Structure formats: C-alpha cells, structure tokens
Amino acid sequence: xxxxxxxxxxxxxxxxxxxxxxxxxxxxxxxxxxxxxxxxxxxxxxxxxxxxxxxxxxxxxxxxxxxxxxxxxxxxxxxxxxxxxxxxxxxxxxxxxxxxxxxxxxxxxxxxxxxxxxxxxxxxxxxxxxxxxxxxxxxxxxxxxxxxxxxxxxxxxxxxxxxxxxxxxxxxxxxxxxxxxxxxxxxxxxxxxxxxxxxxxxxxxxxxxxxxxxxxxxxxxxxxxxxxxxxxxxxxxxxxxxxxxxxxxxxxxxxxxxxxxxxxxxxxxxxxxxxxxxxxxxxxxxxxxxxxxxxxxxxxxxxxxxxxxxxxxxxx
Numbered sequence: 001x002x003x004x005x006x007x008x009x010x011x012x013x014x015x016x017x018x019x020x021x022x023x024x025x026x027x028x029x030x031x032x033x034x035x036x037x038x039x040x041x042x043x044x045x046x047x048x049x050x051x052x053x054x055x056x057x058x059x060x061x062x063x064x065x066x067x068x069x070x071x072x073x074x075x076x077x078x079x080x081x082x083x084x085x086x087x088x089x090x091x092x093x094x095x096x097x098x099x100x101x102x103x104x105x106x107x108x109x110x111x112x113x114x115x116x117x118x119x120x121x122x123x124x125x126x127x128x129x130x131x132x133x134x135x136x137x138x139x140x141x142x143x144x145x146x147x148x149x150x151x152x153x154x155x156x157x158x159x160x161x162x163x164x165x166x167x168x169x170x171x172x173x174x175x176x177x178x179x180x181x182x183x184x185x186x187x188x189x190x191x192x193x194x195x196x197x198x199x200x201x202x203x204x205x206x207x208x209x210x211x212x213x214x215x216x217x218x219x220x221x222x223x224x225x226x227x228x229x230x231x232x233x234x235x236x237x238x239x240x241x242x243x244x245x246x247x248x249x250x251x252x253x254x255x256x257x258x259x260x261x262x263x264x265x266x267x268x269x270x271x272x273x274x275x276x277x278x279x280x281x282x283x284x285x286x287x288x289x290x291x292x293x294x295x296x297x298x299x300x301x302x303x304x305x306x307x308x309x310x311x312x313x314x315x316x
Contacts, residue, residue: 018124018125019125019158019159019162020122020123020124020159021043021122021124021125021128021156021159021160022043022044022045022061022062022063022120022121022122022123022156023041023042023043023121023122023123023128024042024044024055024057024058024119024121025041025042026039026040026041026131026132027040028131028134028135029138030147031316032315032316033147033175033177033198033316034147034173034175034196034316035142035143035144036142036145037135037141037142038139038144038145038146039131039132039139039147040146040149040177041128041132041148041149041163042055042058042149042151043058043148043149043151043152043155043156043159043160044057044058044060044061044062044063044119044120044150044151044156045060045150045151045155045156046059046150046151046152046155046179047179047181047182047215048152048179048202048214048215049213049214050212050213050238051212051213051240051287052212052238052240052243052286052287052290053274054271054273054277055150055151055274055277056274056278056283057120057277057280058150058151059151061155061156062120063103063119063120063121063122064103064118064119064120064281065096065101065105065107065108065118065119065281066116066117066118066119067096067115067116067117067280067282068114068115068117068280069093069094069115070115071113071114072113072115072116073113073115074089074090074091075112076089077107077110077111078107078110079094080110081106081107081109082101082104082106083102083104083106084100084102084104085100086098086101086102087107094115096282105118119281125159125162125166128163129163129166132172133170133172136172139172139173143173144173145167145172145173145174145175145195146167146172146173146174146175147174147175147176147177147198148160148163148175148177149177152178152181152182153176153178153190154181154186154187154190157187157189160176160190161189161190161193164176164190164193164194165193167193168193173195173196174193174194174195174196175194175195175197175198176191176194176196176197177198177200177236178197178198178200179200179213179220180199180200180219180220180221180223180224180227181215181220181223182219182223184222184223184226187226187227188226188230191227191230195231195232196231196232196234197227197228197231197232198234198236198266199224199234199235199262200236200237200238201220201235201237201253202237202238203217203243203249204217204221204249204252204253204256205217208243208249212240212243212244224256224260224262225260228260228261229260229261233260233262233263234263234265235253235256235257235264235265236265237265237266237267237268239267239268239270240270240290241270241291241292241293241297245293245297245301247304250304250305250308251304251305251308253305253310254305254306254310254312255309257310258310263311264310264313265305265310266312266313266314266315266316267298267301267302267312267313267314267315268314268315269292269293269298269314269315270290270292270293272287275287299314
C-alpha cells in the first residue's frame with residue numbers, strides 16, 4: 001500500500017483528529033467476498049489464531065515488518081538505521097532478529113527495493129473511501145459493493161462502523177466478513193449499517209474449534225443466531241482436510257444454517273496461497289504437509305451439505 005502515517009506500531013492514534021483504522025490491504029475487483037464486484041477492506045487484528053490462516057499479517061493489532069529476501073541487494077541501509085542493532089547484513093544475506101526488533105519500521109522507510117515492507121497502515125475513513133469510491137460504477141452494474149474483512153473488523157468496530165456509515169451515504173452495498181467472536185453489543189451496532197454478513201464457521205464442536213483456532217465456539221454460535229435474525233447471512237466454512245470435512249461436522253453446519261435461516265453455506269477449499277507470508281513474517285507455517293482437497297472431495301462436501309438441507313456453494 002502507498003505510504004503510511006507516522007505513528008508507531010503500538011502507539012495509540014491521536015484522539016485530536018479523525019478516527020484512524022489500521023488497514024493492511026484494500027483489494028479491488030474482488031469476486032469472492034459477497035455478490036458482484038467488490039472492494040474488500042482488510043482490517044488488522046484478530047482474536048483467533050486459525051492454523052490454516054492465509055493472512056497471518058492480520059493477527060496483530062499493530063504494524064509489522066514483512067521481508068522479501070529475493071529483492072534484497074544487501075546495501076546495508078536497513079542495518080544502519082536500526083536503533084537496536086537487530087539487523088545483520090553480510091555478503092550472503094540480510095537477517096533480522098525479530099525478538100530484538102522494536103518495530104520502529106525505519107528499516108522499511110529506507111529500503112530501496114521493497115525487500116523490507118510494512119504490513120498495516122493507519123488510515124482515515126476519508127482515505128479508505130477515496131479508494132473504495134473509485135469503483136462505484138462497478139458496484140452499481142454488478143450488484144457488488146464493499147466488504148469489511150481481516151483479521152477481524154470488529155476489533156476496530158468504531159472505525160468499521162464509521163466506514164460502513166460512509167458507504168451507506170454513498171449508496172454502496174455493504175458486507176461484513178466476521179468470525180463472530182465479539183461482544184453482541186458491538187456486533188449489533190455494526191449490523192445496523194451492514195446489508196450482508198459472511199459469517200465464518202470453523203467447526204461445530206467447541207473442543208475441535210479451540211484446537212484449530214485457539215478459542216471455543218459458544219459465543220460465535222450464539223452471535224450467529226442473533227445475526228441471522230437481523231441480516232442476510234451466508235455461513236462460510238474453510239474446508240480443512242482432516243479437521244472439519246467430516247460427515248458429522250458438515251451435517252451439523254448444514255442443520256445449524258437451516259435452523260438459523262442462513263441463505264447458504266459457502267465452502268472455501270483449503271489452499272496454500274498464504275504460505276509465503278509466514279516466512280516473510282519470520283514464522284513457521286503450521287500446516288506443512290496438509291494435502292489440498294481434490295475436486296472430488298470438495299464436491300463430496302458440497303453434496304453432504306445439500307443432502308442435510310442447506311444450499312451449498314463452493315468458493316464464494
């Protein structure tokens with residue numbers, strides 16, 4: 001993304017000016033985050049730690065350093081500006097001690113090739129809307145709009161609410177992609193300006209949900225019932241081989257969707273597109289060796305959901 005505001009990664013934004021949100025990506029021409037052509041705004045910060053997450057840069061509620069070693073020319077500028085000597089550059093490589101790093105982000109400011117970049121930019125609603133509004137004609141012609149995703153937008157619910165209000169004022173259809181792990185009083189306020197909810201269901205069994213995400217699912221399921229009673233709701237299930245693709249779980253998801261009145265169950269096949277991001281963040285990819293689901297397996301899962309009485313789609 002272009003530039004960033006001069007605010008430290010863990011420093012609270014100024015309360016004197018407009019409210020700021022920490023955004024790590026704005027993806028235009030998105031066709032998988034709701035109906036039509038959409039712009040998806042990705043919020044930083046998430047209360048879950050899903051082992052299969054394809055956006056690990058979204059987890060923390062502060063800006064972070066991303067590296068791309070293939071672009072590094074070992075000029076040493078990053079090393080020279082690092083105030084805590086966390087960067088070593090020699091003739092073979094550039095290394096960052098992420099434990100010692102204080103996330104001042106000066107290294108990214110001076111890197112001439114983009115080998116060190118920043119994930120997370122503090123933005124005003126007006127700045128986000130400037131990018132979102134440029135595709136207004138596409139929303140109108142395709143039945144699309146704006147989707148808030150993440151991470152989890154509800155961790156920055158006040159900014160999310162302001163952004164949704166601004167979208168409504170422009171006549172843009174709005175969608176919220178949420179894991180549902182939030183206080184109901186927060187979710188309820190955001191839903192007032194939301195047309196469609198893409199509600200993530202990782203697993204119907206609470207113990208298995210905690211095993212895969214770090215949190216139990218009681219609050220999530222309770223909020224899903226309330227959400228579907230207020231707004232159009234699509235349940236979204238990331239299909240993780242060996243974790244949540246069993247007959248028992250998919251049947252339970254379908255029954256739950258039918259019970260709460262969800263319009264459909266969207267099955268999202270497991271992929272490894274985000275694997276390289278873990279390396280760029282200095283983390284280990286936790287799903288190493290997990291196979292991708294075959295087209296036959298994905299169709300089996302879709303048919304299971306349909307047979308249990310819920311409409312099912314794949315990929316959106």
